[in-house]
Amino acid sequence: MSSNETFSEIEEAPTYEPSIPVPNVQELVRKDPLQVPQRYVRDMEDRPNDTDMSHLSSLIPIIDMSLLLMGNEDELNKLDLACQEWGFFQLVNHGVPNEVLQKMKDSAAEFFDLPLEEKNKYAMPSNDVQGYGHAYVVSEEQILDWSDALILVVHPSHYRKLDFWPKSPKGLKEIIEEYSNAIQKVGIELLQLLSHIMGMEKEALLKLHKQLVQAYRVNYYPPCSKPDQVIGVSPHSDSGTIAILMQEDYISGLQIQHKGEWVPVDPIPNALVVNVGDVIEMWSNGKYKSIIHRAVTNTEKARISYASFLYPHDEAEIEPLDRMLSPQSPQRMYKRVKFGEYLRNSLKMKMEGKAHTKMARIDTIA
């Protein structure tokens, strides 16, 4: 692939901003399902409210990849509108076999069911953000998310730190690789289609990455006795290019901000949820939106979500593309930033909506 030829395979794996170690939430719930320690309790204004917005979930665009790949104009328009108005869509007929999705889910569920000592063999060290633990914890005072996660860099393969890839259950490593390869294929196709709807040649966005990097974050949200007081994953936008998420089939939790409301993205069995990240928002000069989203918990069931993030090489310079400046938006909304600096700046902050995008924004409003 052209974008992967720029950097040689002897390049060292990058390092990322560390996160402060905090208690394991699954273990906390296992020991006492009713306890909700104060460090997880949100301020009143940040709590999920119980207004049921599930009727809005069906408005989130559902896009058919097989139609996109056939060049169907209506579907391409739908993609364009989805990225402008929602920043999120559900992707069906994406080509990843259902067996691969299911094997990924079964194997990850088995991992989280292992005793803590076994999972802690892959514990995120204090100087890294890969492994089993919690990202974005930057101060002891910070209110914590009601979740644990396994985080790995999966592509390019020489970036992998195999010490963090669980050896048990048997087959997990292999399915992470198989699933991630399948997701990368979908991701590349989406980048080609986005290049097309931005009026560029197919490989344009891929080339701008200099090298396509892919990280994998499996989130585990234990049930919570007070789901109205905690958040599973704090509101944030994703820093990379695009994110592709697999959800549990029948357990909701993901919510996205749309016109001032938190809209749930209820799972559609075997669909993938795709969202535009900050980099696409910057390249498109704000035409396509990187939307704030969060995950909430429930009293009944643990939920696992599987997020793959595609992003550029650390050295890639990100700025609005000339062709995306238009009479409607003649001014650049973003400065040029080196992606590696942008990403590390985000990882150094707690997740807080779009606060991390400040370093790239040109604020036109005084």
Ligand SMILES: O=C(O)CCC(=O)C(=O)O
């Ligand atoms: O669990 C979810 O549905 C969302 C996870 C997410 O936004 C993330 O990992 O960045």
Ligand SMILES: [Fe+2]
């Ligand atoms: Fe996210």
